[in-house]
Amino acid sequence: MTEILTSAQMRAIEAAAIASGRVTGLELMERAGQGVVEAVFAEWPALAAAPHRAVVLCGPGSNGGDGFVVARLLKGWGWEVEVFLYGEPGKLPPDARVNYERWCGMGAVLPLDDERFDGWPNAASGHAVIVDAIFGTGLVRPYRAHRHLAMTLNSCQSLSRKGGPSPKVVAVDLPSGLCSNSGRWLGDDQPLDFAPLANLTVSFHAPKLGHLLADGPVSCGRLVVADIGLGQRLAPGAEARARPAGWAFAPAPGGRGGREPGLPPRQDTVEAIAQASVAQSVAKAAGHKYTHGHALILSGAVGRGGAARLAARGALRIGAGLVTVACPPSALIENAARLDAIMLRPLRGESEAEALATLLEDARINALCLGPGLGVERARELLPVALAAKRATVLDADALTALAGDPALFALLHASCLLTPHAGEFARLFPDIAAKLAAPATTGPAYSKVDATREAAARAGCTVLLKGPDTVIAAPSGRAALNAAVYDRAAPWLATAGAGDVLAGILTGLLARGLEPFSAASTAAWLHVEAARSFGPGLIAEDLPEQLPAVLRNLS
DSSP states (O other): OOOOBOHHHHHHHHHHHHHTTSOOHHHHHHHHHHHHHHHHHHHOTHHHHSOOEEEEEEOSSHHHHHHHHHHHHHHHTTOEEEEEESSOGGGSOHHHHHHHHHHHTTSOEEEOOTGGGTTHHHHOTTOSEEEEESOOTTOOSOOOOOHHHHHHHHHHHHHHHTTOSSOEEEEESSOTTBOTTTOOBBSSSOOGGGSOOOSEEEEESSOBHHHHSTTHHHHHSEEEEEOOSOOOOSOTTOOOOOOOTTEEEEOOSOOGGGOOOOOOOSSOSHHHHHHHHHHHHHHHHHSOGGGGOEEEEEOOSTTOOHHHHHHHHHHHHTTOSEEEEEEOGGGHHHHHTTOSSSEEEEOOSSOHHHHHHHHTTOTTEEEEEEOTTTOHHHHHHHHHHHHHTTOEEEEOTHHHHHHHTOHHHHTTOOTTEEEOOOHHHHHHHOHHHHHHHHSOBOSSSOOOHHHHHHHHHHHHTSEEEEOSTEEEEEOTTSOEEEEEOOGGGOOGGGOSTTHHHHHHHHHHHHHHTTOOHHHHHHHHHHHHHHHHHHHOTTOOTTHHHHHHHHHHHHHO
């Protein structure tokens, strides 16, 4: 199970624990510092075997207090530790001030200034670790990082990642300057070349949105979440449910009375699919193929049918009872040569639109997919008929391009639709929202991919799945989910032609089986990544549907 929190939720959890009397702020700070040291030794066991040299950079808030604890613990381990403070000791929060004073009984605290770090990578080869505890999850304004300091940490991170003689950079909670809610660098479009990147980031209790979105994964290096004994998994008032690894659920905007409502889908999440896969043989013995839905995939013209065939295979493998590909008559032989269990229907008649309307008179067809290889002009012709049918409908690829250029078509969207844009298609569909997301993040919490997808879903009146390594799903109600294929769950092999078509088919198959759009999108995105990880390097789109049975067996 992986849950994800905003900075506000994390503060609420800590405040609730302290108010209950179960723990003090000082105890939490001590546990956080201990968690960082343990994570460092677990990541690089050789560092625990003998004393080394470290530099700890502390900031003016609680993150800096964590840093003072780290410095004290490393000193107690026999390390030679230098400590620097960004800010004034007298302005430290009470708990951080206590740990500052504890450190002062063991060593000096030097001011953190630009000149001290000028050209430092070449002079720091004797240091094993640099700890970045300047700013953490509470940062809401740009951190005007000293240029040389940022370049120092970035250079050290780059060299040590390649095995060079340079200190490991360890960030406490987040690399300083990264927005914990958006994964974006606060400032005037700060490039990664001048950002304080880390080899290892140690956060506490649960991951934050910023660890998984945008620049978060590449900035944090490896992410470790240390348990500091808070116990409670979500902020007071939020509902919680167990979820498989890789899932993170984002909070909706403040509800009535300012309360953030819980966001778990009502049903049919990945756990339900696991249960369904166990019971599938029993269900099919008691029912028939139409019990599990009939998915209709619209295909492109001659030479353009591959995308629809990939989608159809995904829909069939995920358990739709029947899958039909509807194509122009001229493409019938081409598709027939490649399909067996998947049925074919030619769109014959005076117009393809009329032929589709006739086909949709069959009420057993309960899920549609338009877009993969369809062609933009054909999408414009067929979309009004498909949307008027009010069936569960996946709109992908060319269908999204057709929507973007036609406000009248966009107005036909309904609650059973599911839009699946990548970043470029999203920018064409929602140019003003995409512009906000692309604008420099000047204050925190910065506008995030989660915010953008929510806004798009509300405008469209249907579920939106915005693709990427940090795929975000949002419903018009504000429910949102983040499927993060990053860190140990990265699946770079998905960057291959046709992978998105298979995802569209999995979505359609799940809709045919009766899942509502948000749950179908959440489940399909997770299964899509797991299928890619199951195959590994060398993956092509055709491999993805064939991995689904193994993924489902593992869930079972």
